[in-house]
Every structure is written in structure tokens, then in C-alpha cells.
Amino acid sequence: MDKGQIKEEGEFFDTIVVPAHNKGFNDVFIGESKWPNLKIDKIKKDRVKYIAVYQTKPISAITHYAEVSSFVPLEKNGRYDVLLKKSAVKIESVPFTHEDVCAIQGPRYTTLNRILTAKHLDRAFPAFG
Numbered sequence: 001m002d003k004g005q006i007k008e009e010g011e012f013f014d015t016i017v018v019p020a021h022n023k024g025f026n027d028v029f030i031g032e033s034k035w036p037n038l039k040i041d042k043i044k045k046d047r048v049k050y051i052a053v054y055q056t057k058p059i060s061a062i063t064h065y066a067e068v069s070s071f072v073p074l075e076k077n078g079r080y081d082v083l084l085k086k087s088a089v090k091i092e093s094v095p096f097t098h099e100d101v102c103a104i105q106g107p108r109y110t111t112l113n114r115i116l117t118a119k120h121l122d123r124a125f126p127a128f129g
Contacts, residue, residue: 015049016048017107029053049067
């Protein structure tokens with residue numbers, strides 16, 4: 001397994017989750033069907049098929065995902081604008097609860113299946129340790 005492959009319980013990660021404030025979420029992710037200036041390793045980028053958004057307070061939940069159309073490289077090395085294939089899909093929210101260790105403060109990797117089946121935030125991500 002190369003260092004770009006992240007594997008947990010037999011599944012390779014296909015989704016990156018990014019934190020978003022209300023304005024960025026509505027204006028850019030929903031309004032422009034993209035996510036700007038994402039820092040992501042080139043090898044991991046090649047594995048990501050979906051991008052999901054964790055909306056920060058007051059929502060504090062993963063609420064939407066979208067299929068990635070392309071990564072447009074920016075001048076700053078390792079940064080990309082992420083273009084979406086279609087409009088974002090609203091899902092049953094995956095909330096931050098009293099059972100969770102911490103909210104999402106930076107990009108995190110997981111699988112779309114984990115997000116779609118999770119009842120709270122920690123369940124959307126594999127346990128490391």
C-alpha cells in the first residue's frame with residue numbers, strides 16, 4: 001500500500017469532509033458548485049471522489065455532499081479549487097453530539113458510506129489509534 005492510500009476496515013477513503021461557515025457554504029458550495037482553495041496532498045487527491053461539508057455553528061453537522069468533477073490547481077503548490085459535477089446533495093445531517101470527541105476544524109478523510117450511515121459525527125470517521 002502506498003502512502004497515499006488510506007485504508008480502514010478494508011475500505012479506501014473516497015471522501016474529504018471540509019468545515020464551512022454559513023456564508024462560504026451557501027455562496028460557494030451551493031451557489032457556485034465548488035469548494036475553493038483546498039489544501040490536499042496530490043496522491044490523496046487522486047483518491048477523492050466526493051466532498052462533504054460540515055457546517056459549523058450553529059448547525060454543527062455534515063449536511064451535504066457532492067461528487068467531484070475536477071481539481072483545478074492553484075498557484076500555491078498543493079492547493080486546488082474543487083469543482084462539483086452536479087449540485088450538492090442534502091443528506092440526513094450527521095450532527096456533532098455529546099458523544100463526539102471534537103468538531104471538524106480542518107479537512108478529514110472518510111468514505112461516503114460512513115457519512116450516509118452515521119448517526120453522529122465520530123461515527124462518520126474511522127477510529128485511529
